[in-house]
Amino acid sequence: MIRELPFTLAGLRQAYAEGLSVEAVIEEAFRRLEAIGDPGIFIHQARETALAEARSLGNPDSRPLWGIPYVAKDNIDVAGMPTTAACPDFEYFADSDAFVVGRLRQAGAICLGKTNLDQFATGLVGVRTPYPVPLNAVDPEIVPGGSSSGSAVAVAHGFACFSLGTDTAGSGRVPAALNGIVGLKPSLGVLSGSGLVPACRTLDTISIFAMTVADAWAVFETAAGYDSADAYSRQLPVKQLSASPGTVRIAVPDDASLKTFGDMAQEDHFRATIASLRTQGAVVQEIDFQPFYDVASLLYEGAWVAERTAAVGNRLIDAPQTLHPTTRAIIEPGLSLTAVDAFRGLYKLQDLRRVCDEILAETDFLCVPTIPTFVSVEEITTDPVGPNSGLGTYTNFVNLLDLCGIAVPTGLRQDGRPGSLTVLARCGQDAAAAALAATVEAGPLGATTWARQKSTMTTSEIAAGEIAVAVCGAHMSGLPLNKELISHGARFVKSSKTAPEYRFFALAGGPPKRPGLVQVGAGSGGSINVEVWAMPLETFGSFMTGIPAPLCIGTVKLENGTDVKGFLCEGHAVEGAVEITELSSWRTYLASVVASVPQPDVSDEKLTAHAS
Numbered sequence: 085m086i087r088e089l090p091f092t093l094a095g096l097r098q099a100y101a102e103g104l105s106v107e108a109v110i111e112e113a114f115r116r117l118e119a120i121g122d123p124g125i126f127i128h129q130a131r132e133t134a135l136a137e138a139r140s141l142g143n144p145d146s147r148p149l150w151g152i153p154y155v156a157k158d159n160i161d162v163a164g165m166p167t168t169a170a171c172p173d174f175e176y177f178a179d180s181d182a183f184v185v186g187r188l189r190q191a192g193a194i195c196l197g198k199t200n201l202d203q204f205a206t207g208l209v210g211v212r213t214p215y216p217v218p219l220n221a222v223d224p225e226i227v228p229g230g231s232s233s234g235s236a237v238a239v240a241h242g243f244a245c246f247s248l249g250t251d252t253a254g255s256g257r258v259p260a261a262l263n264g265i266v267g268l269k270p271s272l273g274v275l276s277g278s279g280l281v282p283a284c285r286t287l288d289t290i291s292i293f294a295m296t297v298a299d300a301w302a303v304f305e306t307a308a309g310y311d312s313a314d315a316y317s318r319q320l321p322v323k324q325l326s327a328s329p330g331t332v333r334i335a336v337p338d339d340a341s342l343k344t345f346g347d348m349a350q351e352d353h354f355r356a357t358i359a360s361l362r363t364q365g366a367v368v369q370e371i372d373f374q375p376f377y378d379v380a381s382l383l384y385e386g387a388w389v390a391e392r393t394a395a396v397g398n399r400l401i402d403a404p405q406t407l408h409p410t411t412r413a414i415i416e417p418g419l420s421l422t423a424v425d426a427f428r429g430l431y432k433l434q435d436l437r438r439v440c441d442e443i444l445a446e447t448d449f450l451c452v453p454t455i456p457t458f459v460s461v462e463e464i465t466t467d468p469v470g471p472n473s474g475l476g477t478y479t480n481f482v483n484l485l486d487l488c489g490i491a492v493p494t495g496l497r498q499d500g501r502p503g504s505l506t507v508l509a510r511c512g513q514d515a516a517a518a519a520l521a522a523t524v525e526a527g528p529l530g531a532t533t534w535a536r537q538k539s540t541m542t543t544s545e546i547a548a549g550e551i552a553v554a555v556c557g558a559h560m561s562g563l564p565l566n567k568e569l570i571s572h573g574a575r576f577v578k579s580s581k582t583a584p585e586y587r588f589f590a591l592a593g594g595p596p597k598r599p600g601l602v603q604v605g606a607g608s609g610g611s612i613n614v615e616v617w618a619m620p621l622e623t624f625g626s627f628m629t630g631i632p633a634p635l636c637i638g639t640v641k642l643e644n645g646t647d648v649k650g651f652l653c654e655g656h657a658v659e660g661a662v663e664i665t666e667l668s669s670w671r672t673y674l675a676s677v678v679a680s681v682p683q684p685d686v687s688d689e690k691l692t693a694h695a696s
């Protein structure tokens with residue numbers, strides 16, 4: 085029955101293939117909305133427009149989102165609909181689509197209307213609106229999360245397959261955590277800002293909410309694209325989404341710097357999620373997170389408060405009464421800030437960015453709780469600012485540092501509230517972050533009773549414009565030189581083995597230790613563990629120039645008989661080397677070296693220190 089149909093990409097595509105009409109799906113979407121009985125989700129419903137589009141949608145061929153219902157946050161233009169940014173006095177009717185909305189329309193997606201938000205996208209709680217406040221989909225006593233409140237609630241209730249939000253300080257991630265769904269915050273500039281009412285134009289991005297990582301990524305791939313009309317648009321390639329490599333380096337806040345404001349259920353759930361990543365092979369490093377908190381504190385100081393003030397324009401002076409009281413209180417101080425204040429803020433950020441960059445250079449991902457704790461409607465009524473600030477603990481620094489991120493549900497906490505992890509990565513590493521997030525997504529699909537299907541990300545193929553590169557040593561995931569692959573735009577494809585015709589050596593010299601792979605012919609060697617990465621052709625040349633002798637790039641035959649480019653070693657270099665062919669793995673060799681080093685007797689050290 086259509087009333088039981090999961091509004092996911094897989095569910096809707098299958099239903100359409102079996103003959104269900106798009107018009108019936110749109111009717112069902114609005115029936116579900118009516119049954120929810122929450123007047124705060126939408127600012128503008130577009131039922132008749134959506135039905136008209138459904139009737140005239142045409143052929144689904146080559147339209148990846150054909151017939152898929154979605155909603156847009158009401159600071160994003162949809163042609164023929166009003167845009168208010170949750171300020172009735174600001175309202176105007178859009179005569180054209182925002183760039184992203186236009187791409188979705190071309191792909192066949194149907195917009196159901198415009199959703200509620202914290203006014204002018206200023207807030208993380210979702211209650212700073214002159215319209216009825218939307219109710220959290222999983223627990224109405226909890227704030228819905230902002231500023232993209234209506235967009236998150238619509239997906240969590242299951243009447244919109246996906247939604248558009250925005251994210252400056254965490255508005256695409258915090259509501260996802262509070263409503264038990266996925267929130268994808270892309271690298272800045274990948275989704276065009278044309279047709280978006282800015283909050284902080286230098287930090288804004290459109291974001292995507294969906295039930296699953298796979299659905300969010302499918303929408304992201306469709307919506308992404310360079311827009312010459314947007315000065316902040318960037319030509320960053322959107323890579324294929326494939327399985328995450330077995331070993332990655334993850335940095336997490338250490339015990340002293342993890343902030344959950346006394347919420348032990350949140351702390352325990354986060355640590356359990358990280359433990360599950362460890363069991364999958366992740367190398368986890370606990371770090372002092374204070375530099376990232378210091379960056380976060382800048383967002384509502386100096387330069388960026390003034391930028392929010394600039395976005396609102398003369399309204400603060402000419403019509404301050406049209407602003408929500410809390411919104412006005414937050415951005416009004418920007419009127420008294422000077423250019424000197426702005427430059428001081430930029431200098432401070434640059435100093436902190438250098439510190440954070442040094443930390444990021446030693447890891448592949450940051451993993452943090454999406455929110456430190458939950459905030460109730462009662463708490464935010466008593467204190468409109470403090471709890472809101474707390475919700476931004478793990479989100480406010482992200483766009484200031486030009487990172488990408490994805491918030492993913494990780495199952496229910498011990499108290500039944502939704503758990504959520506955010507995976508953060510460097511600009512352009514959106515696919516890698518999403519792939520890692522998919523390995524831990526779990527729990528209910530928002531507020532629905534639909535079953536979560538196990539993630540089935542498969543090995544991806546080498547795309548046009550890429551070349552396959554096999555690595556067998558320190559360039560593998562989680563090892564020190566993997567960052568050289570990533571910096572050249574490479575993406576993980578699969579783990580594999582060579583054909584059984586190679587000998588493997590730990591070369592003399594070092595540190596660091598280096599492997600040597602030498603082809604000797606069938607029957608004379610063994611199969612060696614490798615990882616296959618896909619590298620853009622335009623960066624392959626510069627990558628090769630950085631490879632020192634006696635290593636080189638040659639042709640490596642894999643166990644399935646295919647040939648790829650990969651690391652080989654000049655034959656003369658194996659003189660004096662240690663053969664490790666029997667181990668078949670550089671990781672196994674490294675582990676054996678560590679195991680062979682005598683460990684100090686801690687008790688003896690303590691006794692000696694005491695005696696002295």
